Amino acid sequence: MKPASRAFKTNARKALANEPLQRALGGIKHGFVANRAKARAALPEFDRLRDEARAVKEHTLAHLDLYLEEYEAKVIEAGGQVHWAPSADDARETILKICRNAGARTVTKGKSMVGEEIAINAHLEAAGIKAVETDLGEYLIQIRGEPPSHIIAPAIHLTMDQVEADFRNIHKDLPPERILDEPGQLVAEARAVLRDGFLAADVGITGANLLIAETGSSVIVTNEGNGDLTQCLPRVHIVIASIEKAVPTLEDANTILRVLARSATGQECSTYTTYSTGPKRPGDPDGPEEFHVVLLDNGRTEMLGGEFHDMLRCIRCGACMNHCPVYGAVGGHAYGWVYPGPMGAVLTPSLIGIDEAGHLPNASTFCGRCEAVCPMRIPLPKLMRHWRMREYEEGNTPAGYKLGLKLWAFAARRPKLYHALTGLGAPLLARFGKRRGRFRSLPLAGGWTRHRDLPAPQGKTFQQLWRAREKTP
Amino acid sequence: MAKNKTPENKPHVGLFVTCLVDLIRPSIGFASVKLLQQAGCRVGVPQAQTCCGQPAYNSGDRPDARALALQTLSAFEDFDYVVAPSGSCAGMLKHHYPELLGDDPGTAGRARAFADKVHELVSFLVDIRGVTKVRARHDGAVTYHDSCAGLRELGVKAQPRQLLESVEGLTLQEMEDAEVCCGFGGTFSVKYPAVSNAIVEKKTANIAAGDARCLLAGDLGCLMNMAGKLSREGKDIEVRHVAEVLAGMDDDPAIGEKQS
Structure with a gap:
């Protein structure tokens, strides 16, 4: 998708005025946040598990080449094929070729953020292949023509009323008088409609939460079971995964799965945890005839060992955005690309460039709650700050802002000058603000006073008063 | 000690x-x-x-x-x-x-x-100094906002509450989401004023929902943000740094309050 991250401020303003969105975002606190807290409290060793999960991933990243090659060898041994895709373009072309070779007209899709990253649906549709999203949330945004607004709950921005209206609009062949008041009724309708898609599909595409090197298995965690139907029913199964999903062993995968579901939805484990190893073997009751894995790099090897290396530990649980005050205020679409919230603020500039995504690492209060809840202990505020430094070094900090910063720093680096200036300024401001004790508006402070009053200074500065006090015996 | x-x-x-x-x-x-x-x-x-x-x-x-x-x-x-x-x-x-x-x-x-x-x-x-109580008096209920850096970078959480409990006449009433950011974020508040405002609105709603008519915190930046929003919303809540109350120096007009 074409990034709209440059318009973050406009996007944010629209989001703040969007009432259904605000209602939908209000639910996160009592859902994801409360559930994670409960899950965490119920597992005393949770923080120790986080350390273990982090260590697993760090070890893997330090030997990523070896584990990916081991994974590839095991996939081939199991009868599957591995395709290395350095760029999004390569991944799209590879997938299209596999689909064409399979003579595919319809493709079902399990939920995949990498699929969103490479915009695979648009590419397939342009080639005349119908792509059907089978995750309920993904299905909802597909029929609306929207990108996901959350990495694990892509349609979290929608309310029930909106979904009902969309279903009535799209599912024209169903009786108009049917009742769609409750979540269960909406789910049942989607299930019935999607069933045809599952049966018609020639190829199923899923993502992967983990790639296990020792067995050549890929793992998906889902709650709807759609992923299993996507990968079992069609003749061809394509796994699309980015390279940092690798882990050495099954045991390691379990360590990560234990923190993943708890951090994401507060479940001990997801309803379905599905391991896929190669195509259907003789005697297997079901499974695909062909099994392909497309391994996407798309800038990730550039991150290895660099400033943003830590970001490669991300397991896409979404806890950072669930706990982010900025995400909670504006939702995911304001971020303007595939990955929103704190993890997106770090990852998006790596993938589409800091000139395109400069707002994202800046639009953070650095409250640190994302880092506090991250199961992989990714120092997200620090990484956002690295982007701000990169931006500053490359001269991309907005000119007016930079000038203000420079003037302030010039004074702050000269304590005598600084105290002379503040010693004049504070009493003066105090005199103007004395009547109310605060300013309702102030030149150059419009960003502040548009929304809130600015408390006035008390009078002299602390330094002035302290020096005066020291002089009096 | x-x-x-x-x-x-x-x-x-x-x-x-x-x-x-x-x-x-x-x-x-x-x-x-x-x-x-x-x-x-x-x-x-x-x-x-x-x-x-x-x-x-x-x-x-x-x-x-x-x-x-x-x-x-x-x-x-x-x-x-x-x-x-x-x-x-x-x-x-x-x-x-x-x-x-x-x-x-x-x-x-x-x-x-x-x-x-x-x-x-x-x-x-x-x-470090082993202080367990202070000599101060403050009548009425207060609520305490945990500023982000103090809470998450330095582990400041129990200490202010412990000392506040020793203040005569004071009762501490916790607000909902005391640990959630007030939206100040330093330069964030002026770089993204609309988003900052949306965040502080939630904070002032939580503050006003309780019975406490006094808000305390340990960071003046956050306090100015919350005080400025509360007064703009016409909510009559006294806002002070926790040190003022602990030191028994809460006679000055509160943050953003007019000088008497």
Whole structure:
């Protein structure tokens, strides 16, 4: 998708005025946040598990080449094929070729953020292949023509009323008088409609939460079971995964799965945890005839060992955005690309460039709650700050802002000058603000006073008063 | 509690005033001095301090942030402790100076030694000086907002509550989401005013939902943000730095309140 991250401020303003969105975002606190807290409290060793999960991933990243090659060898041994895709373009072309070779007209899709990253649906549709999203949330945004607004709950921005209206609009062949008041009724309708898609599909595409090197298995965690139907029913199964999903062993995968579901939805484990190893073997009751894995790099090897290396530990649980005050205020679409919230603020500039995504690492209060809840202990505020430094070094900090910063720093680096200036300024401001004790508006402070009053200074500065006090015996 | 009796043995504490307290609300500085002296410390206030450098650091301006870090370091190096009435500034001195100055062997060791001496005011009183109660009176219910950096970078959570409980006449009423950001975020509040406003609106709603008519916190930046929003919304809630109440110096008009 074409990034709209440059318009973050406009996007944010629209989001703040969007009432259904605000209602939908209000639910996160009592859902994801409360559930994670409960899950965490119920597992005393949770923080120790986080350390273990982090260590697993760090070890893997330090030997990523070896584990990916081991994974590839095991996939081939199991009868599957591995395709290395350095760029999004390569991944799209590879997938299209596999689909064409399979003579595919319809493709079902399990939920995949990498699929969103490479915009695979648009590419397939342009080639005349119908792509059907089978995750309920993904299905909802597909029929609306929207990108996901959350990495694990892509349609979290929608309310029930909106979904009902969309279903009535799209599912024209169903009786108009049917009742769609409750979540269960909406789910049942989607299930019935999607069933045809599952049966018609020639190829199923899923993502992967983990790639296990020792067995050549890929793992998906889902709650709807759609992923299993996507990968079992069609003749061809394509796994699309980015390279940092690798882990050495099954045991390691379990360590990560234990923190993943708890951090994401507060479940001990997801309803379905599905391991896929190669195509259907003789005697297997079901499974695909062909099994392909497309391994996407798309800038990730550039991150290895660099400033943003830590970001490669991300397991896409979404806890950072669930706990982010900025995400909670504006939702995911304001971020303007595939990955929103704190993890997106770090990852998006790596993938589409800091000139395109400069707002994202800046639009953070650095409250640190994302880092506090991250199961992989990714120092997200620090990484956002690295982007701000990169931006500053490359001269991309907005000119007016930079000038203000420079003037302030010039004074702050000269304590005598600084105290002379503040010693004049504070009493003066105090005199103007004395009547109310605060300013309702102030030149150059419009960003502040548009929304809130600015408390006035008390009078002299602390330094002035302290020096005066020291002089009096 | 290891209070040393003779002046020579009293620990020498350098007060890092913070630029906001210096400029906007010196009474917080004096409340800090009083609390530190009550806890058996000698207090000094170097004149060569200005700002901890966060506006530069968080805007990506590493050179200026580094220069300010060195300036602060030099001004405070001779003290036994460095104490700030702000979790945000103390966090900068304690955690971010070593990062800023760590790439130069000439400054890395100094920054680490300095960081060991840095504390946020209230946690210093409780954790280092062993203060368990204060001599102060404040009638009525208060609520306490946990400022982000103090809470998450320095573990300031129980200490202010423990001392507040010892204030005569005071009852602490927790608000919902006390640990959630108020939306200030330093320069964030002016770079993204609309988003910042949406966040502080949630905060003031939580504050006003309780019975407490007094809001306390340990960081003046957050306090100015919340006080400014509360007064703009016409909500009559007194806003103060926690040190003012703990020091029994809550006679001054509250933050954003008119001078009598």
